[in-house]
Amino acid sequence: MLRLFHFNKLSILSSKASTFLPLIPIPISKSVKSQMGSYSTSSSSKLLFRQLFEKESSTYTYLLADSSHPHKPALLIDPVDKTVDRDLSLIHELGLKLVYAMNTHVHADHVTGTGLIKSKISDVKSVISKASSATADLYVEQGDKIWFGDLFLEVRATPGHTLGCITYVTGDASDQPQPRMAFTGDALLIRGCGRTDFQGGSSEQLYKSVHSQIFMLPEDTLIYPAHDYKGFSVSTVGEELKYNPRLTKDEETFKNIMANLNLSYPKMIDVAVPANLVCGIQSKAS
Numbered sequence: 001m002l003r004l005f006h007f008n009k010l011s012i013l014s015s016k017a018s019t020f021l022p023l024i025p026i027p028i029s030k031s032v033k034s035q036m037g038s039y040s041t042s043s044s045s046k047l048l049f050r051q052l053f054e055k056e057s058s059t060y061t062y063l064l065a066d067s068s069h070p071h072k073p074a075l076l077i078d079p080v081d082k083t084v085d086r087d088l089s090l091i092h093e094l095g096l097k098l099v100y101a102m103n104t105h106v107h108a109d110h111v112t113g114t115g116l117i118k119s120k121i122s123d124v125k126s127v128i129s130k131a132s133s134a135t136a137d138l139y140v141e142q143g144d145k146i147w148f149g150d151l152f153l154e155v156r157a158t159p160g161h162t163l164g165c166i167t168y169v170t171g172d173a174s175d176q177p178q179p180r181m182a183f184t185g186d187a188l189l190i191r192g193c194g195r196t197d198f199q200g201g202s203s204e205q206l207y208k209s210v211h212s213q214i215f216m217l218p219e220d221t222l223i224y225p226a227h228d229y230k231g232f233s234v235s236t237v238g239e240e241l242k243y244n245p246r247l248t249k250d251e252e253t254f255k256n257i258m259a260n261l262n263l264s265y266p267k268m269i270d271v272a273v274p275a276n277l278v279c280g281i282q283s284k285a286s
């Protein structure tokens with residue numbers, strides 16, 4: 001008998017997610033080199049976890065799956081168009097069933113892989129925040145739970161880098177992975193944070209978001225950001241509380257730091273933002 005996902009608000013919207021189709025072989029592009037920094041971190045025997053890297057935009061994509069569930073339901077956080085073939089071939093190789101392709105926000109520096117994934121596996125549902133104003137199959141907001149098998153991610157609204165930024169945090173329950181894991185997008189980076197100078201960004205809002213939604217998590221919570229430019233792969237809430245050179249400061253100092261970053265605009269911003277507002281399907285953006 002087919003065991004359905006837990007039905008919560010999100011799964012009700014996505015009732016197709018509970019029907020499992022046979023795995024379809026995915027063509028593997030030879031031009032996409034594997035750039036996997038993959039390892040398993042969770043003490044939970046159920047969670048399959050991989051951190052994947054796209055080197056041009058220094059973006060991390062995360063693969064999570066409930067490997068103990070008979071259908072091995074999986075999700076991708078922040079897939080990149082250039083590495084979709086690599087990610088889907090890994091998912092196929094591991095015998096996983098991709099259910100959700102999720103974004104933490106509308107990215108400005110690369111095109112999301114979500115639209116491409118949906119064109120290859122039609123029953124995958126795209127997920128983004130309601131506040132992002134982007135097109136997706138499912139819209140989430142603060143407090144929503146996204147189930148995959150017996151595991152879930154909780155949604156925390158963390159605006160500031162963009163208006164619609166969210167952080168996905170693994171569940172707070174004894175049968176969920178320990179320590180917890182927070183996928184912070186560009187809200188909190190390792191020893192840094194997302195810039196706040198476009199897309200509805202606000203340093204005041206970012207400071208409040210990180211302090212109220214991320215720094216309140218247990219100190220052993222693992223921080224997995226959407227980017228790293230220095231070669232770091234993971235941090236913890238405890239480490240960032242101590243060593244983050246921006247967010248350990250008081251709010252006024254933080255705002256001053258952010259106002260003086262003097263970063264040049266991302267090279268792809270004019271292509272990426274319009275495309276990502278329609279799930280990364282570039283033809284619809286023009």
Ligand SMILES: N[C@@H](CCC(=O)N[C@@H](CSS)C(=O)NCC(=O)O)C(=O)O
Pocket residue numbers: 057107108109186192193194195196227261263264265266267268
């Ligand atoms: N040089 C890169 C863009 C680098 C950049 O601006 N990164 C963003 C996140 S992607 S919009 C950021 O918030 N950086 C914060 C920081 O302190 O570096 C490009 O041209 O794409």
